[in-house]
Amino acid sequence: MTKKTYTDYFFDEPAYNTHDGGYVPLVEPDTPENKLVVPELLKPDKDTATDTYYTVEALAGETQLLPGAKTKTWGYNTSLLGKAILFEKGKMIHIDLKNSLPELTTFHWHGLNVPGPYVDGGCHAPVYPGETKHIDFKVIQPAATLWLHAHPCPSTAEQVWHGLAAPVIVKDVEEAKLPFPRNYGVDDIPVVLQDRKFHEDNQWDYNADYDPDGVQGPTAMINGTVNSYFDVTTQRVRLRFLDGANRREWRLHFSDDLVFTQIASDGGILPEPVKFTHLMLTCAERAEVIVDFKDYKPGSEVTLYSDDVPIMKFKVHEFKPDNVELPDHLVDINNPEATPDAPIHHIVMSGMDEEVMMDDKKFGMQRIDSTQQLGNVEYWDVTNTNDMEGGMVHPYHMHGTQFLVISRNGHEPYPNEHGYKDTVGVNPGETVRLKVWFDYAGVFMYHCHIIEHEDGGMMAQLEVIDPEHPQTYKLMDHHTLMKAFAEERGIKVEDLHLAGMTSYEKMNMDM
Numbered sequence: 001m002t003k004k005t006y007t008d009y010f011f012d013e014p015a016y017n018t019h020d021g022g023y024v025p026l027v028e029p030d031t032p033e034n035k036l037v038v039p040e041l042l043k044p045d046k047d048t049a050t051d052t053y054y055t056v057e058a059l060a061g062e063t064q065l066l067p068g069a070k071t072k073t074w075g076y077n078t079s080l081l082g083k084a085i086l087f088e089k090g091k092m093i094h095i096d097l098k099n100s101l102p103e104l105t106t107f108h109w110h111g112l113n114v115p116g117p118y119v120d121g122g123c124h125a126p127v128y129p130g131e132t133k134h135i136d137f138k139v140i141q142p143a144a145t146l147w148l149h150a151h152p153c154p155s156t157a158e159q160v161w162h163g164l165a166a167p168v169i170v171k172d173v174e175e176a177k178l179p180f181p182r183n184y185g186v187d188d189i190p191v192v193l194q195d196r197k198f199h200e201d202n203q204w205d206y207n208a209d210y211d212p213d214g215v216q217g218p219t220a221m222i223n224g225t226v227n228s229y230f231d232v233t234t235q236r237v238r239l240r241f242l243d244g245a246n247r248r249e250w251r252l253h254f255s256d257d258l259v260f261t262q263i264a265s266d267g268g269i270l271p272e273p274v275k276f277t278h279l280m281l282t283c284a285e286r287a288e289v290i291v292d293f294k295d296y297k298p299g300s301e302v303t304l305y306s307d308d309v310p311i312m313k314f315k316v317h318e319f320k321p322d323n324v325e326l327p328d329h330l331v332d333i334n335n336p337e338a339t340p341d342a343p344i345h346h347i348v349m350s351g352m353d354e355e356v357m358m359d360d361k362k363f364g365m366q367r368i369d370s371t372q373q374l375g376n377v378e379y380w381d382v383t384n385t386n387d388m389e390g391g392m393v394h395p396y397h398m399h400g401t402q403f404l405v406i407s408r409n410g411h412e413p414y415p416n417e418h419g420y421k422d423t424v425g426v427n428p429g430e431t432v433r434l435k436v437w438f439d440y441a442g443v444f445m446y447h448c449h450i451i452e453h454e455d456g457g458m459m460a461q462l463e464v465i466d467p468e469h470p471q472t473y474k475l476m477d478h479h480t481l482m483k484a485f486a487e488e489r490g491i492k493v494e495d496l497h498l499a500g501m502t503s504y505e506k507m508n509m510d511m
């Protein structure tokens with residue numbers, strides 16, 4: 001393994017969200033410790049050698065997060081967040097998407113290479129309350145940590161905030177051969193990083209906390225656990241970090257500056273393991289890391305921090321020695337040649353607060369902003385022009401693809417950006433070059449993953465065209481969705497308040 005240990009966050013410090021006027025710093029809770037909730041694995045309805053059948057149900061419930069009153073929360077197959085969903089590469093997956101919520105939602109498979117826009121589950125695939133829709137797809141991508149979240153524009157942010165976010169784990173034979181911990185729940189756990197503010201009676205209040213640059217709260221919540229600890233019973237533990245926050249960047253490091261090894265990024269295993277003491281994740285990014293507790297005696301405690309606030313503890317127990325050296329090379333990354341003469345896409349993310357835009361426009365659900373031919377490998381140059389007071393990092397995400405990060409302002413990408421990604425933090429004044437290809441035709445969204453920015457219009461969509469099989473798609477429009485939301489709430493459209501609406505109104509733009 002590369003000897004070098006990286007000790008910085010790489011991103012531009014003046015652009016950290018901590019410099020924004022509306023920043024809400026994390027505060028260590030004074031409530032009792034709780035054992036970290038490890039999401040249960042969702043049980044398939046049926047599983048054969050070739051096919052797996054699931055029912056994924058979005059539901060409203062209550063969760064004991066703090067002493068006293070339970071918090072009203074939403075989740076998939078459980079009251080908060082979701083059971084973890086396992087896919088095996090090569091299998092056909094069949095899912096009933098059941099909406100038991102009082103309002104419409106969509107089921108978006110973030111990071112999954114599936115056809116758009118319906119299977120992908122973005123804003124064009126609403127499931128209305130009481131309805132069940134069915135999707136089928138084949139898993140064709142390598143082992144990775146992905147996630148499922150709601151995506152009903154312009155109310156994605158509020159639904160994710162209510163709890164609609166679940167880990168998705170893809171497994172394959174390549175990953176199975178590598179010397180990684182993979183005993184789920186024991187030495188291999190999802191770590192979903194979120195933050196919330198608790199109001200009266202331990203409730204969340206999205207509107208009270210609303211900020212067009214992204215809603216934050218002072219309390220870290222990990223896998224839906226406040227003030228959490230994990231019992232370490234093996235020398236090595238694999239953490240599948242997911243930044244599931246609406247807006248917060250997590251700047252992670254352990255006590256004693258404990259060195260950890262990143263083995264995977266958003267879309268799968270890295271070509272080489274990379275050692276870090278510090279790691280920054282922007283919204284929607286994933287990083288799988290292995291933490292080695294060999295230097296800790298039973299009874300000791302290791303703390304995970306974001307900035308300088310403790311967010312989780314690891315209580316070390318007796319474990320068997322397990323001194324595994326990771327190989328220098330983990331997997332081969334497919335890096336296809338760019339299609340000669342293909343156009344280079346130029347994408348500009350600009351603004352903050354209500355002024356956020358993508359290519360000087362706000363999102364239009366019925367407008368196709370770019371096209372790419374199926375089979376082509378094309379460069380996408382993504383620029384963040386925001387230089388207001390140091391600007392901010394916009395996490396750029398594309399549906400339906402795992403791309404490669406080629407360069408940052410012409411320089412090498414960060415050391416953990418040599419594998420597949422679907423979300424990349426773009427610094428102010430920076431152009432990140434991506435190499436992008438698709439496995440399926442369809443309409444796919446691309447946007448900033450600060451969720452209030454996407455709801456606020458920092459989003460666009462492309463059509464991937466298969467010239468041999470031209471297709472037409474029924475694209476929803478904001479008005480239809482807003483009318484449905486208003487009806488479900490028993491109010492007039494004029495009285496409706498959804499996260500993204502104010503951005504369009506303040507900029508005097510149509511949705």
Ligand code: C2O
Nearest residue numbers: 110151284397445
């Ligand atoms: Cu996490 Cu439009 O996606």
Ligand code: CU
Nearest residue numbers: 110111398399
């Ligand atoms: Cu996505």
Ligand code: CU
Nearest residue numbers: 394448450453
């Ligand atoms: Cu943004």
